[in-house]
Structure formats: structure tokens, C-alpha cells
Amino acid sequence: MDRVRVSSGRLTWLRREIAVWEAEGVIGREAAEAIAARYEAGRRLALERIALVLGASFVGVGLLWVVAANYERMPPSVRFAGIVAVWLGAVAAGQVVAARSGGSVAAAVRVIAVCAAGGVVFQAAQSLQVPAGSSGLLGAWAGGALAYAYATRERAILVVAAGLTVGWYCWWAAERAASHGTVAMAMLVAAALVTALAVLHERPLPDLAPVWRPVGVLLALVGLFIVAFPDQDFRISGPLWAGAGVAAVLCAAAVLRAPSAWAEIAAVLAVLGAGLVLAVWDPDGSGTIRAVAGIAVYVVAAAWFALLGTSKGLPGVTPLATAALVLFVTTQSFAIFAPLFSGAALFLVLGAVLLGTGVAAHRARRLITEVSR
Template sequence: MDTDVRPVAPRRLDWLSNEADRWVGDGILTEDAATRIKRQYVASHAGSLTRVISYLGGAFLGVGLLWLVATNLDELSPLVRFAGIAVIWLALTATAETLTLPRPLRGAFRGVAAMSLGGVVFQAAQSLQVPALEPSLVGVWGLGALLYAYASGGLAPLVVGIVTAMIWFDWQVVASSESTFAGVFAVLVGGVVATATAAQHDRGREAFAQAWRLAGGVLVLGGLFVAAIPQIGDRDLAWSPVLLGALAVAGLLVAAAVILTDGMSRWEVLASALIVPIGLALVAWDPQVDDLGAVSGEAWLSAFVSIAVYVVVAGAVAIDGSVRDRPLLVVLATGALIVFTTVQSFAVFAPIMSGATLFLLLGVLLLVTGFVFDRARRGVAANLSEALS
């Protein structure tokens, strides 16, 4: 009998045990059948530990490869350096796709292969005398990682591709427009693109949808964070072809989400699109906080409005994560709110109150916010459960 026992995550085992007890109470199963079902599973953290170790090892290996390329290896010729990193990249890709490996180890190899692709791109650029600080190189890297992710179905290269593509996009926009306003606009538009892409993946690629949705949350909350800082810098929106193209793509993805999706997925996309003009309005609102010794009434109002907007958006992200059972979204929203409120407090309120008073007020605000979030989460979960029953 022991050979038939299957290890599962403790949370899944708890769920199965509770469901089995409920089925017994409803008369669907007998006590004996429920007991026999439970005996086939045992709680185990081995899978999670293997996954963590594999991905950590892959991350260190990938960073090490990029670092190796960054040192230029002056003792070797450019052709030898390029050939060496290309062989490593091909070997990693072949290992991930041809050998029979456990899923965590295969994912780690795919992630390292996607990271080593960056080494190939930058080394090729160096051999062709292309400047290293060129955003297009990061764009090529990101595109290659995304293509590899969708070709292989690997989550790790998808994460590499999303991160590098978003870095390229914002870097390219800021470099071409030299505008902080445009940079914030780019981040918020990127949030719309990521959220809309997640909605399209809800119909078959759940793991990809999770990655894109988390990226959307990071971009939306990050864009609002910068938009609400009083000393944001220039407030002139300088358009660029890349930003216009991204805006067109975002519009098409929003339209597709409205037509092809429904329920929470559609509302997530519409909400992310609504946040773009709100964020731009916060950037355009200049409360003139030049003298930290004298805070104007407009600066107070700007800070309160910014915090209110951020609380609502962060709360929506947290509720979304709670309803979808995605703890990373909840952690992201909570952490973003704490950091944002602290920064805003020091930026606007600190000059006119003591540090102790500041943190007392901040603590009260966070406790009230947490209470409101929890009540809202429970209400949404209860209504959703009632609607589905």
C-alpha cells in the first residue's frame, strides 16, 4: 500500500481532506471510502523545495553567464567569445528540450537558456561594434525569450521575456522622448498590454496568464507610484513612434478582451485601461512642492487624492488576487501600498509633523486599509460563491 501513496502539497491535501469530509456529510461517500481516498496521499514539501532550489540554481547560473560576457573576456577574440556563449546557449536549450528531466529542472534549464540568450545578443553586438547601452539589444533579447517561451511552453523563459521586454519598452520611450511623463505613460500602457494579454491566456494557458497578470499589476502599481510623486520632474508629454505603436497595440488588445472575454478577465482589462488617464492626470497635477518647510493646501489635497487613488487600485489588485487565489498579487498590492504611503508621507507630510506622529498616522491608515480590504475580499468571495452555487 505504501508504494501507492502519492506526495502532494500540504494545501492540496487539506483541501482534499475537507472536501472528503463534506462529501461524507452529504452522503456522497461513505466513511470507509473517504478514509481510503485520504490514505492514498501524503503531505510533502519536496516538490516545492526542488522547484526553489532548481530555479535559484538556474538564476545564479544565468546571472553568472551574463556577468562572464560583461567582463568582455579580453584575452579572447570577439569571434571566440561569441562562439563560446552561442555554444553554451544552444547546449542549454538542447538539454532543456531533448533530455528527460523533472519539471522543475527542465524549467530551470529553460530559464538559464533564455538568460544566456542575452549574452549571445550582447556579444554579437559587441563583435559588430554596436554600443552596449542600446535599448534595442534588450528588445531583441526580450523578443527571443518570448518566442522561446511560446514555442516550448516554458514559464521561466516567459518571465525572462516579460521582464526584458518591459525594460526595453520603457527605456526606448524615455530615450527617444527624454520625458518622465512619457516614461510613466509607457509603464501604465505596458500594464494594460500585460493585463489584456493575461485575459487572452485565461482560456487555456493558466500559468502564462498568471505571469502576465502579475506583470500587469507590477506595471500599473509602479506607474501610479511614480505618477503620484510631487517632485516627478518634467510634465511635458513627448510622443514617440514606440509609444504611439504601444498605445495602438493596447487599444487593440482591450477591444479583443471586451469581445472575446467575460467576467473578471474583462473587468480587469477595462480597469487597467481606466487607470492610464488617471495616472496621467496625477502626473499633470503639479502641487508646486518646492519648499519643504511650507506645504500648501493644494499639496495636501494632491497627496490625499494620490493616496486615495492608490488605495483603491491596490485594493482592487489585492481583491483580484484573493478571489483568484493568487497570493503573489495580494503580497504585491500590500507591499506596494505600504511603500507608497511611506514615501508620500515623507514627501508631503513629514515637514509639518514629528516622525512619531507620522508613523502613528501611517499605522492607523494601514490598519484601517487592511480592515477595509479584508471586508471587501470576504464580501466579493461570498457573492462570487453565491453566484456560482
Template sequence: MTDTSVLPTRSVPPRQLAWLRTELADWTSQGIISPDQADRISHHYRADLHTRFSIGRILLTIGGAFVGIGLIWLVAANLDQLSPVTRFGAVTVLWLACLVGGETLAARKSSPPLVGAIRLLAALGTGAVLFQAAQSLQVPAFEPSLLGLWAAGALLHGYLVRAHMPFVVGILTGLGWWFAQPLWDEQSGLTVVVLLGTATVLAAGLAVVHDSHLPAFAWTWRTVAGGMALVTLFAAAIPDIGGDGVRWSPWLVAHLVAAALAALAALATGSGVQRLEPAGAIAVLVAATLLGLWSTGTDASEIDASDWLHAGVSVGAYVVLAVALVALGTVRDHAILTAMAMVGLVVFTTFQSFAVFAPIVTGAWLFVVLGTVFLGTGFLFDRARRELVQALDNDTDNDNGAAR
């Protein structure tokens, strides 16, 4: 029998440690384990002081963000008192200092919040260097390609050292480039819907691909996919958003190809429920495109049957999406997906209710109608969530019974 006294102590979040100790006390009272066993189990875990949302981590992250943004602002302000070469050299030195310093601190096992803040500075400094170089070469600062290069550099940094801060900077700047580049020459509402949908497919596919090797990055990609899906259907439900059609460009085609490749990779590497994620994202893209093409009119004073039908189909599709995200959040233990789905459903229902009911119902009755809509959707939403949790619990019990 293994001597548990020599096992290493693990750090866990304080809330998880409190839950474990409560469960141990319950198991001890039921006679499942002895008090001595409960004590030995409890002593193998300690509270992690470096929690995800600690005050120190928040202050260091905000400080790093402010300094990084300040560097970019200084570049944009065009420091006329310095020559272009001097400006570029100064910004580059600061960027390299943060880049090397962050990895040096990480190698020495320094405080994770401090390492994260320095890495954030390095990721933001990548943008400062690029914008300063573009300024020296007389390239416009608002050129979308600069955002793309910044995103590529930050993502490369994040993946090479498995660092979350540069990775997040790369995703945010990458999303900015994803929309800015195809819309640079021509813009249309339906093009925005298609871009949102392709971003959903891309992020969902990459989340599944990352599940086995980089689960922390998979969590972020899955969050992006859920948020993009909610925004996609919201935008598609805006009346007459597709009136101008899609503005096709080589960049838009490239985005569609990238999303398709990510979905195929997810279908090839995933299994079971995992394959439903890219398939669901593709369904969101198709549904949003069809809703965007469904033109009903923009005159809010005249609501006809087609407007009611469009709003009803939009709400129905959004409720299905919200329930699907709750199911995914429950299966994946991803609480943010559930929260985003509930908030998105409330905002979307409010928007649709005002768009359809406000021209007809006014004053106090409008609030009565809105409240009724919220109660109905909230009841269905909560019931679906509870039934899903119960089904998962039953499956777990059955699996445990079969194992015995």
C-alpha cells in the same frame, strides 16, 4: 458505480493535502461521509515533493541564473585572447547545448527543477549570443534594441515549449526594453508615468487573453499588471513629475497602440468580471496621467492648500487601487496581488506622509501622525477585504442552494 480504487493518484502541495485531510476528518465526524470513504479519498492524493519553493528548486534556479549571467559577463568583458568568431562560436554552442538539453530532459520527464534550471540557462544564453553577435558587429552593448531581441527570443522559447523560466526572462527583459527604447533619445518624468501605465494596460489585457488557454502565464501577466499599476500611481503622485510634459516618439506611440490592442482583445475574449481588469488598467493610466499633469510645486518648506489637495487625491486614488487589487486577488485566488497591494499602500502612505507632514510636524509628533494614518488606512483596507470575502462566501452559498 465507478470503482474508485482504480482512479489515478494525484500530486498536490503538502499544505493542500494537510487541509484536505483536516476537512475529511471534520466531514467524517459530522457523518457527512463514512470513514471508509474518507480513507479512499485521502489515498487518491499524495504530497508533491517538487514544491514551487523547495530548496532544491531555489538552488538550481540561482545556479542557472549565476551561470547565465556569467556568460553574459564574459561576453561584456570582451575575451581579447579569443577571436570574435571563436567567442561567438563558444557562446552559441553553450546556448544550443542548454536549449536542446533542457527540452530533452523535459521529454524524458526529468526533475522539473532541473529542467527549469537548464531552460533558464538557455533563456539567459539567448542574451549572451545576441550581445556577442552585436559586439562582433561593433554594435554598442547598451543599444535598447538588443534587449528587445533578447525579450522576443526568450518569449518565443517560453511560448513554444510552454516553459515558465524563459517566459519570465522574456517578461523582465521585455520590461527593460519597454522603458529603455522610448526614453533612449529624450527623457521626462511624465513619459515614464505614461510608459508605466501602458505597461499596466498591456499586461492586464494579456492576462485576460491567456486565462482560457495558458492560466500559468496569465498568473504572471496579472502579477506584472498589478505591480505596474502600483508603481504607476506612485510615480504619478511625485510632486511636479509632469513639469516637462510627455516626450512623444514613434516608439511611445507604438507602445500605446500595443496596449490598446491588448485591451481590445481582452474585452473581446473576456466576459463579466474579466472585462473589468483592462478597464481598470485604463483607468489607472488616465488617473496617473492627470495626476502627473497636476503641478503643485517642489518646495518642501512651503506646503499650501494645493499640495494638501494633491496629496489627498493621490492617497485616495492609491487606496482605491489597493482595494481593487485585493478584490482581484480574492476573486482570482491570487495571494501575491493582495500582498503587493498592502505593501504598496504602506510604502506609498509613508512617502506621502513624509512629503506633506514632515515639513510641518517634527520629532515624536511625526510618528504619531504617521501611526494614525496607518491605523486609518489599515482599518479601511482590512474591512473592505473582509466584506468582500463575506460577499463571495454568500454568493457561493446561494449558488449551492440554487443547485440543490
């Protein structure tokens, strides 16, 4: 019997559905095993798709750059008409290519359309005399990209749209409170929000759920990394409260819709809570105590995300969590040992910490892989 190759996200969803059918008595154990045996995760090299999407991104950025470089030479009407023509042409071309062949070429053309849409937004704002430094323009671009991603069900567009949306939210939060701690907390709030979105997407939109989970993992790891450094100017601003409110609603909806996901939701909320404690905590000016606490939190969080990546079959998540753990422990170790050692001794200590962390991370990753099988 020839096995059918499907994406890892679809295979995870299918196995979850088979388990539900078996638990409800719809099918028996033998039938469940027979169905699952017909499918396997595809392992095609994604080099072609990566090259096409990256090339399309460069072309899109280049188009925006051409307009910006010739900003003073072009009349406003010519600039606006030109970028609108490029945008509409890319949208139409994307639809035609998707209807005929689909695949990576259609995704690349649609990425160009998303980039051109950003030019339309900023050119329209210039005509309306809206300041170019406003975060609302990036928000409008992100909203349009999200709508386009869901209309086309295209993962490449959703990746771009997710990046734009997170960038807008962090920019909006930073506008109200200029501190790196506020930006880090915005990332952690966004991590909770997109994790809930991933859970809510599992059944109705299984093709898009695998995009949101890695985004949530990356945001959580980067946010924890940044918030581990003291910030005397940190304060909870309006955008953080607003984002936390939306994240709370979505997390509650995710648990109600998929009760089995409660551990994943609880974990990302725990990461958010730990990040908040680190952001506001100043233990009598002792950076060492805070750094050790940050390392402990980061080790637990990275281990959880590595386990999540293995159990959910998320490509690249476990190596990402492992690399982030090694980098973070090394950085924090420098903060701890720099006042105690100098010169060659400092490098010897840091090298020993780095080697020890790498060995521990390697063994932990192997253990997680074996337990998850």
C-alpha cells in the same frame, strides 16, 4: 474520493468552464458540483523550484560576467563561438531534461539558455558594431525569450521574458524622453497591455495566463507609485503612443473574446488614465493637493488589485497590493507632513499614519477574502 491537486491557475480556469457548461445546459447543478469537488488547489512549497530557478539565473548572469570580464583577452570569434556553444548546449539539455523528467530542473536549465541567448545577442551586435547602449538589443533578447517561452510553455522563462520585455519598453520610452514620469507612464501602458494578454490567454493558454496578471498588477502599482511624484519634464513620446495603441487593440480584443472581463479591463484603463492625469497635473505648485489626490487614486487601485488577486486565486497578489498600499501612503504622508512637523512630532505623526494604514489594510484584506468566498 481522492481529490486531485492542480495549480491555482488551472483550478480557476476549470471552475470558470464548469460555470459556462452549467449556464449552457450541458451539465446540471449536481454534476457541476461533483466535478468541481474532485479538484483542489495544490499548496506545495515552491522552495525547491525557486532555488533552482534563482540558481540558474545566477549561473546565467555569471556566464555573461565571465565574458564581460575577459572581453579584451578573448578574440571576438572565440567569445562568440563560446557563448553560442553554451546557448545551444543549454537549449539541448533543457529539451532532454524536459523529455525525461520535466519539472523544476528543466525550467532551471532553460533559464540558463535564456541568459546565454542574451550573450549571443550582444556578442553578435558587437561583431556588427552596433552600440551596446541601444535599447534594440534588449528588445531582440526579449523577443527571443518570449518566443522560447511560448514554444516550451514554461512559466519560469515567461517570467524572465516578461521582465526583459517591460525593461526594453521602458528603456525605449526613456531614450526619447528622459524623465521618471515617462518611465512610469510606460509601466502603466504595459500594465494595460499585459492585463489584456492575461485575459486573452485564459482559454487557449491557461498555464501562462497566471504569469501575466501578477506582472500587470506589479507594473500598475509601481507605475502609480512613481507618477505620484511631480515631474516637470514629462511629455508623451512616440513609444508611449505606440504602446497605448497596441494596448487599446488588445484590450478591445480581450473584451470581445471574454465579455465578463470588461470590469478588469476597465479598471486597468482607469488606472492608466489616472496616472496620466497625475503626470500632467500641476495644481498651482501645491504639492499637498497633488499628494492627497495620489493617495486617493492609489488606495482605490490597491483595493481593486487586492480584490482581483483574491477572486482570481492569484498567489501573492493580495499581500503585494496591501504592502504597496502601506508603503505608498507612508511615503506620501512624509511629503505632506514634513513641511508641517519636525523632529519627534514628524515621527509620531508618520508612525500613527503607518499604524492606521496597516490596521485598515488588514481589515480590508479580511473583508475581501470573506466576500470573495
